[in-house]
Amino acid sequence: MWRILLFSFFLMGSMSAAHAQDTSWQSCRGMVGQAGPVVSDCRPIAxxxxxxxxxxxxxxxxxxxxxxxxxxxxxxxxxxxxAWLNGQRLGANGRPGATAQDEMPGRYQAIFPIRETVWRPGENELVLRLSSFHGGLRFARPMSAVAVLPYPYPPRIAPLAITFLAAGTLLAAAFGFGVIHAMRRTGTSLILAAMAGVATLQAIVESLRTLFDYSYPLHGWRMSAIWVLAAIFAVLLVRYVSSRFLPGAGRLMTLASLGLVPATVLLPGFDVKTIWALILGVALAVVPAAAGVWRRLPGARPSLAYLVLFLALALGLPEWFTDLSYFLLAAALVLPLLMVEVVRLSRDDRGREAALTRAASRPDRLTVASARGVELVPIAEILAVVGADDYVELRLVGGRGLLHAARLDGLASQLPANFLRIHRSVIANLSRVQRLEREGDRWWLHLNEGVPLPVSRSRLPALREALEDVPVAAAA
Structure with a gap:
């Protein structure tokens, strides 16, 4: 196994040379004779x-x-x-066969030592007998390398060490965000914990080829796992950036990623599938990040710059990005976010304590933690409250909107009796109702200003009953 590890490091830097030798192979008719393999009718492999x-x-x-x-x-x-060299058998990896029953699956990577006495001066004939009946999936390039290499070769442990370092960082970030979610129950913390955890798993799966001498039928499962984890990371990235900078369109952006990213399974080659799953996720995440920059939301500008860098590397250096830089960039993305999240939560705690102290004598005001700080909003000026992941949007008179770092469920208990939940994501101020109207098979609540609010069928009876007891609604 240590020899596989040794040569895996070498091939990271010399794969181009190995690929160059692949072009000189010929396909032949062959059989094993008493003096070694007998091949005939050889033709170049295109x-x-x-x-x-x-x-x-x-x-x-x-x-x-x-x-x-x-x-x-x-x-x-x-x-x-x-394999044979000049008719001398070098060894076997598994047992090739003409049928699946005859074949014994070998390892994905095999090393055949070549004795010095086997070599002849000048040209030497290398013959391989190959079969693959247990791969499961079909690969665009089933043989990643076939090459004669010097032994031993100094190991290049830097790529593996970097991958392990990134995996450790991502695992620590996953734990940190998990703790924050357990304490605060914030959706973004849960998403970031999942992103870090998925990237950690992918780093581990990527390293399996180097660390473990597995049987070749498992390679399809490994490659499938890499693509699945990359696709999950891409969707989670879109979900996080949308909920952070464009919460109103978070569901739409997530649905778009769920439609586009899994479609990469139709592309040829697992490396292509994986890189395009990541590219599509990053490209979709750029949209809400750009919207956050336009709205001047805190953190939007560095997030957009980082996503653009992420995308530029993926498009400019796809192989390098897939094999190594993805883990570095993922770690460099989630670790600063963890520190920012800790600082933000600490700042919010101090702000809330001060605001609650000021609001104790103002029961007609709602203490709102927004991007601009903490402010007291007159409850009478709130038209509706619309849920947006970790935040709610307060729709106020005059067309003003305000994001509040609170959950819809918790906010419902703080508002007076004239506020009623009419949808799973909407609370309406019934004193501002103009009319209840049906359009097709859906119901809409019209206020005296602003856009109509959706009413769910399950909450319609309670709304009708409440409107009968609100004089302002009847007058409107």
Missing amino acids: GSIDPQGQEIWVRSIVHSPTDAHVRVLYVAGVASSE
Whole structure:
């Protein structure tokens, strides 16, 4: 297993060289003879080696090494394999076969040592027998690398160390946001905890190929998990940014992400699916972040700048972004948000304490924690209260709107009796009612100003009963 780990680090930087050797392979008819493999009718392979659903024989000419380093054959892909060099068997990974019953699945990554006595001066014939009947999913490039490499090679542990560092940071952030949610029950904290947790899981799954010598049939499950986790992160990102900077359109943006991001499953190749799931999520999140900048909401400008950077790296360096920078950027995104959330909650606590002290002698006012601070709003000027995730929107007379850091359920108990919940996300001031009107199969409550408010069927009887007891409503 340690040899797989060693060469995995090397291949992170030398995969282009391995891919270059893939182009020299030929597809042949073959069989195992007494003196080794017998191949005939060899033809150049246009594209990558693909043993999925079949048994194939492939042949390549490799040159003998010009230095004293020992060489190994590295094979990585969803296939069982058996290899020969100059007719000498190098070894087998599983057992290739002509049918699924004949095949014994091998590992995703295999290393075949090459003895010095096997080499001939000049050109050497390398023959592989491959089969893949247990992969489950079909891959656009089933063999990620087939290459003759020097052994040993100094390990490059930096990428794995960075991934582990990012995973630890994300795990700490997930724990921190989970604690905040347990204390405050805020939806954004729960979303951020989920984002950090999902990114942590993806970092772990990404590292499995390097850390564990798993059987090739599991590779499809691993790649599927990577795409699923990336898609979940993208949807959660859209949900968080929308609830933070454009709460009125949060549900619409989330539905858009749920429609677009899962559609990336139709794209070819898991790397393409994963990168486009992230790109679509970030692109959708840019919209509410830009709206927050236009509305001059705190935190909107740095969030937009970070999302644009996220998007630029994803489009400009997609492979690097998918393999490594995604974790760094995700960690760098959620960790500052954790610190900002802690500071904001502390500031809100101090502001609320001061405001509650001032409001104790003003029962006709509602203490509102908004983006501009804490202010006392006359309850008589509130037309309606509309829920928006962790916030509520107070619709006031004169067309003014004010976001209040409170939950709709908790606010309902603070308002006087003339305020009634008419929808799961709406509380209306009945003293401002003009009329109750039906349009098709939906009911709408019209106030003496502002847009009509939706009325749910389950709350319609209570509203009608309450309107009978409100003289202002009857007069209107």
